[in-house]
Amino acid sequence: MAQNKQKRGPMQFLQFGVIGFANAAIDIGTLNLLLLLFHTDAKGLLLLYNTIAYTLAVANSYYWNVIITFKRSAEGSNRQRILFIVQGLVSLGVNNLIFLGVNELLQLIGINNWLQYNVAKGMAMFLSFLASFFMVKYVVFRDYGKRYIDEKN
Secondary structure (H helix, E strand, O other): OHHHHHHHHHHHHHHHHHHHHHHHHHHHHHHHHHHHHOOOOOHHHHHHHHHHHHHHHHHHHHHHHHHHHOOOOOOOOHHHHHHHHHHHHHHHHHHHHHHHHHHHHHHHHOOOHHHHHHHHHHHHHHHHHHHHHHHHHHHHOOOHHHHHHHHHO
């Protein structure tokens, strides 16, 4: 049983990562589409665009991670949904702070806007991905009851 637990962690991270690539495509694709259709340099609109893009990716993440990555511990309970929303808001905060912060730094260097926004988005996605994985694994879909039953068998 201990060996199964050890394999589950890396496998979950791999599954979460694969789903994360799809989320990244949704996230960065939505941001770039919004920038293409409604170009702006205004921080407020950039924050709005980033929030819309991230929210779509998080919705996709919830759906696929419940079905694949955390199917053993996903109950579909209100508690899990609320915790997922809370972690999503925390990860959104991390994502927005990094996105705006890196944008500011890159603007000082004088990089063109398109590259600036995409580099900042990439860094924001990576760091919020890490934060999200650990919150989802150890808080949202924590395997309380099933772990006790598994240990007894």
